[in-house]
Amino acid sequence: MDMHSTETAVSSSHPRGEEETPWLSAREQQFWRAHLEVSRLLDYQLGRELQPHNLASNDYEILVVLSESPDRRMRMTDLATATLQSKSRLSHQITRMENAGLVLRQDCPGDRRGLYAHLTEQGWETMQKVAPDHVRSVRHHFIDRFTPEQIDAMYAALAPVAEHLRALRGRA
């Protein structure tokens, strides 16, 4: 998914008499566009720096989630939810990663419909090999460009928004 803006060209021509549209102020718009630009370019750059490891961002995300999961495995549906993918897409994705030897499908004891996606030893090793480079990327292109105060302030500002969006997602 991607992007959005809030119309400079359009907002100038008001069909008057209708419910007023709350256009963004100059500052709001600057901020909004900066946020958008950083999100997108950062995704782009981090994905780029993952390529030498033969991993797409999607693959890496799966590895992260699984490696932090109990027993390094997770139910397909939960994994799909956690990574914001459709079940179908995840199914394909896991098939690919299975072929690459990073992950394994595992029957689910309690529920014979269910499957676990389980990180293989090779998947775990890949993780350990890739993660340090990735952290360095995140630092270099993002984290290290803020002061500790900025980080605290931005976290305080963002956390409630994340919560709001998570809640929305939940009951969608």
Next chain:
Amino acid sequence: MDMHSTETAVSSSHPRGEEETPWLSAREQQFWRAHLEVSRLLDYQLGRELQPHNLASNDYEILVVLSESPDRRMRMTDLATATLQSKSRLSHQITRMENAGLVLRQDCPGDRRGLYAHLTEQGWETMQKVAPDHVRSVRHHFIDRFTPEQIDAMYAALAPVAEHLRALRGRA
């Protein structure tokens, strides 16, 4: 795009003796994940609220860029750059939008290789119809959840990062 994290599970097991990996501190990690989560869920939600208008985020972004462009048109390559898409992908995308009546391909006077993507009247009208709803979405899920001070502070923090990433992108 997507993802990334900086490994809690992995960072605990150090193969000692190698160049130390600069893992994120707890605060840094919280912030990083909040940023990621907000970016992704916001994209998701805004895309969702664009669906009733029969537009994908990609389509909307093209409309925005074109509607703010002189003469409401732009060279294919410039549009591809502006929207962070490959030329190939943009070509397909414009074909689709052309079929939908939103956009038109137009010969380029000075350069017989070139083409403009030109917003049609219908494209412009679509823009005017959709933009107000989109702004409301952006406000409701993002902008209105910050104080003016937070907005100023975050813009000040993000702008240099955007510039850094833009520069990287430029010489890639």
Next chain:
DNA sequence: CCGAGGTTGTTAAATGTTGTACAATATGAT
């Protein structure tokens, strides 16, 4: 126990995206 209705994960087909190669055209040094 039965069956209606929900959930799980996969699949096929349609659609979208990426990477590479290409023809047409421009540009610039000589």
Next chain:
DNA sequence: ATCATATTGTACAACATTTAACAACCTCGG
């Protein structure tokens, strides 16, 4: 002017994602 080099947009093929349909399985009220 001429040629080597670069740029523009498209086309094809390989790949990824979405959509809708599905079989297999759980759950729970009766």
